[in-house]
Amino acid sequence: MSERTFVGGIHPSYFKESTAGMPIAPARSPSQVIIPLHQNIGAPCEATVKVGDEVKIGQKIGEPKGFVSAPIHASVSGKVIKIEPYNHPLGNPVNAVFIENDGQDTPYEVMKPNKPLEELTPEEIIKISKEAGLVGLGGATFPTHVKLSPPSDIVIDTVIINGAECEPFLTADHALMLERADDIVYGLKAFMKALRATKGIIGIEDNKPDAVESMKRAIAEGGGGYDIEVHTLHTKYPQGAEKMLIKATTGREVPPGALPMAVSVVNQNTGTAVAMAEAIKLGKPLYERVVTITGPGVKEPANLIVRNGTLVKDIIEQCGGMTDDARKLILGGPMMGLAQPTDDVPAIKGTSGILILTAEYVKDYSIAPCIKCGKCVEVCPMNLLPNFIGSASEKENMDLAEKYGAMDCFECGCCTYTCPARRPLVQWIRIAKGEITARRRK
C-alpha cells in the first residue's frame, strides 16, 4: 500500500522508545479523587451529588447543562467529602467533586451490559455513548454523542479511527491497538452503525507495524459484515490531526471553518472506540483511561490505566517519581500538550499523557524578529501564513490576523517548532483567536 499523507508537517524526534510496547497496567487506586465538573469542550456539568453522599463506582456525579456536553461519573466508590473549585489542567480552577475512596470499588447497580451490537439501533448507540459520558480521548474532548448525531441533511459515509498517534513520547494509543484491537474494531462498528456509515478506516503511522498487524488481525476476526480497512500512513507530525488524517486516508479536504462532517466523515480516537466498546459490552461509563507517563524526567515510564480525578503527583509517584533535574510538566504530548504550573492537578478525560522534561529539554530562548525565511509557511499543514498571523497578533491587529485565517489554525505547533528566530507563533495565534472569538460574541 502506498504511503498516504498530507502537505506540510514536521519530523520531530519521536522519543517513543521508553514506553513503546509496554503492557498497559492499572494504576494504584488513589485514596482520594478530585473530579472536575468540566472535562469536555462545551458546557460544564452540574453536580448531582451532595457533600456526605455515598457514591459507587460508575455513578453519575455531574449532569451536563447543554447539548454539547457529557456527564461525569465517579471513578471510585466512597464518600463525597467536598465540592469546591480546584486546579484544572486547562488553567483556571473549576468546581470539582472530592471523593474519599473506600477501596471497595463497589459497582453502581445501573452499570450492566447492553444488548449485543447487532440488536442495537443507531439511536440506542448514541444514547449509550451519551450516558457513558464519552468524549474524544485524543485530547480535544469533544462529546462523542454530538459527533454521532449529525444534522439530518448530512450523510456520513466514512468513520475514521485515529491510530496515528503522531505526538512524540505518547504510546497510549499504540498500546491499545496491540492489546485491545478487538474492542477498537467493536467500537468502530458501533460508530459506523450509529452513523449508518458504509466504510471504516483505521489510520496508523508506519512506525507502528506491530499495531498495523494487530488491527488487521482483529478486523479479519471480528470485522464481519463491515467494510473496514487499515491505512498505513507516513510518519509525520501532525498526521493524527483530524483534517490531516481525512486528507491522508480519503483524499477529501475539509473546507476552512467547517467540521469533518462537511465531507461526510467522522473521526474518532482509538481510546474512544475502546470506551464505546466497554460502554456497550459492560455498561461501563468513561471513568478511567490509558495514560502514558513518560519523559526523561520520570524514573519509570509506563502506560497506566488512570482513574478520572487522580492527582498527577500520585501517578508520578507510582512511576518512581521525578528525577532531580526535572523542570517541566506537560499534560498531553510535547507539541500540543499543556504545561502545568503544579503537579497538584487531577488527570481528566482528555489527559492522554503525563510528560516530564528535564533541564536539557527546557530552554529559554529570546524572541528575535522574523527573518522571513518562510519555514513556518512550508510546514503549516493548514496552508496558512503563521508568520503574518503572528506578526499581526503581535501588533494587536486582530482584523488582519483574522483575514489571514487565524481561526483555521488548530495549534499543532509546527510553525513554532521550526522557527529559527524562536518566535512563539502559536501563542500569538492563540491570543488572536481568543480576541476574535470574544469580538464575534459581542
Added chain:
Amino acid sequence: MDFVAAFVIIGGLGLIFGGLLAYTAQRFAVEEDARVETICDLLPGANCGACGFPGCINFAEKVVKGEAAVDCCVPGGKGVCDNICEVLGVESVASEIKKMAEVYCIGTKDVAYDKFVYHGVPDCKAAMMYGGGFKACKYGCLGLGTCVGICPFDAMHMGANGLPQVDVERCTGCGVCAKACPRGVIRIVNADRTGKVVLCNSKDRGKATRQACEVGCIGCKACVKACPNEAVVVEDNLAYIDSTKCDDCGKCVEACTRDIIKNAVKIALS
C-alpha cells in the same frame, strides 16, 4: 501649426473637466458641520480612545450631534471641555480635578513569588492564558508592560524593579492602561489627593497572600483600628483609605504589619 491643435484640445479638455468638477463640487457637496473640525482641532489628538470612540474626529462628530457628553475627553481635562462648550454654546460642566493612573502593587520580583517560570510572549494578557499568570499572587502586577506599550501619552515606563512607573507630568488619566491591565492593578485616581494609600490589590485571604507575597495586604485591620478618623475600610481582605477623610497622621503606617501603606503624593511624584 500642429502644436496649436494640441493646445486647443488639451486646453479645451481641461476647461470642460474643470467646469464639471466645479459643478459637482457644489451640486453634491456634503453638508458638514463646521464645528466638527473646530472641535477636533481643540482635542489633544492622541486618538487614545479614552472617550469610548475610536479617535478624536469620531468623538468630535458625536459631541456635535449631542450623542457624547462634553466632558468625555479625559486627557483634555477642564480646558478642552470648556473650549468645546464654548464652541457648542453650552454651559461647561467640567470638574476641576485632574485624574491620573496609579499602580496598586509593590510586589517586586524579590518579594512577590513566582509559581512557575514563564517562557513566551512578553505581554501580560498573553501570560494570563497560562495558569492565570506566573505570579503566585492572583491580583499582583505581572510586570510585562502591557500598560507601558499601550499608553498613548508615553507616561508609563517599566521601572528597574519590574513594576511600571507612572510619569505624573505626562499622565492625563485617560484610563487606557487601567482598561488594558488584565489584573486590574491600575486604578484612576484624583491627582491632587493627599494622605496615605494602600498599595496592594490582593483580595486573597491572609494566608494565601502571605504565601504569595511578602508585602501583600492580609486584611488584618490593624490600620482600621489605628485610624482616628475612620478613613480606612477593609473589603474583600483588602484595605482602602478614603482620601477625603484621611488627615495624613501616619498612625496606619506605623500599625501596618506588611509595610504597604505609603504616602500618596510622594509615591506618585517619585
